[in-house]
Amino acid sequence: MSEQVKVVTLHGGLIALLLAMNFILPAYHHGNLARIMVLTSYAIGYNILFGYTGLLSLGHALFFAAGLYGMGLSILHFGFSPAPALAAGIAAGVLVSLVAGMLALRTAGVAFMIVTLMFAQAGHLTILLFGTYTRGDEGFVIQPAQRVLAGIDLSDPVNRYLAALVLFSTCLLATLWLVRRPAGRVLVAIRENEQRTRLLGYDAFRYKLAAVVISGTISAAAGATYGLLFGYAGATFATVQYSIFPLLWVLLGGAGTVIGPFLGTLFMFYLIDLTSGITTAYMLIAGVVLVLLTLFAPQGMAGELRRRLWGWLP
Amino acid sequence: MTSLLSTHGLGRDFSGLCAVHAVDFDLPEGQIRALIGPNGAGKTTFVSMLIGSIAPSAGRVEFDGRDITHLPAHRRVAFGMAYTFQVTSIFLRLTLAENVALAARRRLHGDAVAAEVGAALERVGLADHATEIAGNLSYGHQRLLEIAMGLAQRPRLLILDEPTQGLADSEIEAFKSLIRNLAPETTILLIEHNMGVVMDLAERITVLDFGAVLAEGSPSEIHSNAAVQTAYLGTG
Numbered sequence: 141m142s143e144q145v146k147v148v149t150l151h152g153g154l155i156a157l158l159l160a161m162n163f164i165l166p167a168y169h170h171g172n173l174a175r176i177m178v179l180t181s182y183a184i185g186y187n188i189l190f191g192y193t194g195l196l197s198l199g200h201a202l203f204f205a206a207g208l209y210g211m212g213l214s215i216l217h218f219g220f221s222p223a224p225a226l227a228a229g230i231a232a233g234v235l236v237s238l239v240a241g242m243l244a245l246r247t248a249g250v251a252f253m254i255v256t257l258m259f260a261q262a263g264h265l266t267i268l269l270f271g272t273y274t275r276g277d278e279g280f281v282i283q284p285a286q287r288v289l290a291g292i293d294l295s296d297p298v299n300r301y302l303a304a305l306v307l308f309s310t311c312l313l314a315t316l317w318l319v320r321r322p323a324g325r326v327l328v329a330i331r332e333n334e335q336r337t338r339l340l341g342y343d344a345f346r347y348k349l350a351a352v353v354i355s356g357t358i359s360a361a362a363g364a365t366y367g368l369l370f371g372y373a374g375a376t377f378a379t380v381q382y383s384i385f386p387l388l389w390v391l392l393g394g395a396g397t398v399i400g401p402f403l404g405t406l407f408m409f410y411l412i413d414l415t416s417g418i419t420t421a422y423m424l425i426a427g428v429v430l431v432l433l434t435l436f437a438p439q440g441m442a443g444e445l446r447r448r449l450w451g452w453l454p
Numbered sequence: 455m456t457s458l459l460s461t462h463g464l465g466r467d468f469s470g471l472c473a474v475h476a477v478d479f480d481l482p483e484g485q486i487r488a489l490i491g492p493n494g495a496g497k498t499t500f501v502s503m504l505i506g507s508i509a510p511s512a513g514r515v516e517f518d519g520r521d522i523t524h525l526p527a528h529r530r531v532a533f534g535m536a537y538t539f540q541v542t543s544i545f546l547r548l549t550l551a552e553n554v555a556l557a558a559r560r561r562l563h564g565d566a567v568a569a570e571v572g573a574a575l576e577r578v579g580l581a582d583h584a585t586e587i588a589g590n591l592s593y594g595h596q597r598l599l600e601i602a603m604g605l606a607q608r609p610r611l612l613i614l615d616e617p618t619q620g621l622a623d624s625e626i627e628a629f630k631s632l633i634r635n636l637a638p639e640t641t642i643l644l645i646e647h648n649m650g651v652v653m654d655l656a657e658r659i660t661v662l663d664f665g666a667v668l669a670e671g672s673p674s675e676i677h678s679n680a681a682v683q684t685a686y687l688g689t690g
Contacts, residue, residue: 322559322563325552325555325556325559326556326559328548329545329548329556332545332546332547332548333543333544333545333546335507335543336539336543336544336545337556338526338527338528338531339505339507339527339528339531339537339539339543340531340556340557340560340603340607341528341531341532341560341607342528342560343526343528343529344528
């Protein structure tokens with residue numbers, strides 16, 4: 141098999157498998173997987189900036205929340221139907237990531253981490269400050285009647301699962317396409333050696349800004365979809381915890397691999413789900429597993445696969 | 455001959471320490487020029503100002519009649535300047551082919567990239583290693599890869615910073631014939647310590663000392679210049 145065929149088989153196979161799961165899984169896991177696919181889309185967005193471009197952001201909750209609130213607030217206050225609300229969420233993501241990117245990219249390294257963290261904190265506090273409109277920590281529910289997209293009721297489990305699968309497949313295939321294009325190769329070049337990339341004639345700032353906006357927009361699309369599918373928007377999604385999650389998922393699954401974010405999110409979700417059934421100190425067990433993985437598979441699950449078995453893994 | 459690159463009163467000081475002072479430099483199109491000087495003479499600072507990684511504190515730089523003093527490095531490269539680093543700077547975790555492809559894709563698309571990559575690697579003698587990871591190459595081969603990346607850009611001006619450092623004698627011979635073949639389509643600025651290479655290749659030599667131009671002339675003129683001998687060559 142040529143590399144091209146292997147790549148298509150693996151990623152197409154995963155999507156087909158997830159589609160089949162819709163008909164097989166019991167209700168509990170069916171619901172979990174829908175949630176995992178939306179969160180994976182968030183991680184895929186994060187991975188474009190962190191895994192491929194080499195920029196570590198600690199403030200991606202800002203973009204997730206921009207999508208969530210752009211969608212939610214436009215339903216709550218302007219009575220938008222789901223389609224324009226979704227568009228509003230994505231547009232909010234584009235705008236917020238463009239502004240945040242233009243400012244944060246004036247820094248590099250640790251300063252970039254701190255600046256993105258501060259932006260996200262400012263975003264969280266803004267949501268709390270305008271509590272009259274956003275309902276702050278308490279958040280607000282998006283009623284099932286407000287979640288009917290083109291006649292499809294997104295609060296129905298099967299529809300919800302399929303909608304999540306559409307979002308996930310779109311993000312997965314878009315990343316796959318991007319990283320195999322010349323522009324995607326330039327992002328990797330910036331990650332590997334930014335100075336050399338600039339002296340080959342590439343405008344590194346423009347590429348990095350594009351990476352922030354693509355990454356932020358995918359994160360916002362995930363945020364908007366999350367709110368629409370699960371019917372709730374709250375300030376918790378803008379906290380630092382939600383900035384750290386995608387970092388963990390991507391690190392575990394394999395930074396700079398297309399399939400890594402899915403593996404990482406799936407693993408982490410079920411790790412917490414299973415251990416919390418055993419003990420209330422489930423974060424302790426999760427922590428130990430994380431340490432072990434970092435020790436023995438520092439490149440994450442898909443990274444190890446690429447290193448040991450599948451050198452072609454994109 | 456028209457001048458491709460020139461500097462006028464170019465200078466740079468680092469918090470009071472003057473590294474380069476009022477350098478007027480003129481490089482005609484098609485020439486192979488060597489820039490030499492003892493350690494600390496300001497060669498690297500001077501070249502960094504040419505390529506745009508250090509901003510000058512005085513004077514200006516012109517390329518092809520255009521004032522590029524305030525342009526960022528990537529814009530200068532787009533105009534046709536290429537630079538190979540003194541300390542090897544390549545993409546260590548990518549393959550040789552991808553390293554060169556990144557250089558070629560600035561001006562080529564599609565299948566033309568692969569052809570250019572093959573040709574550039576062939577010219578430096580690394581064609582057999584195309585799919586290897588650059589970080590696994592020997593130091594000398596990494597230097598050659600840098601040169602291949604320079605070639606793949608098809609620059610009008612190729613600035614080579616200590617290109618033969620770490621090369622074996624046989625590789626140096628190959629390097630010299632490679633550079634000779636590039637002229638006169640490509641103008642070459644060679645910063646070099648190896649005097650054998652300089653004397654063999656350069657049509658003209660500029661000598662920097664204490665941040666200023668000490669002498670400029672043909673290799674034989676420089677060789678017999680008393681001031682240069684004192685400053686740099688020893689009594690040879």
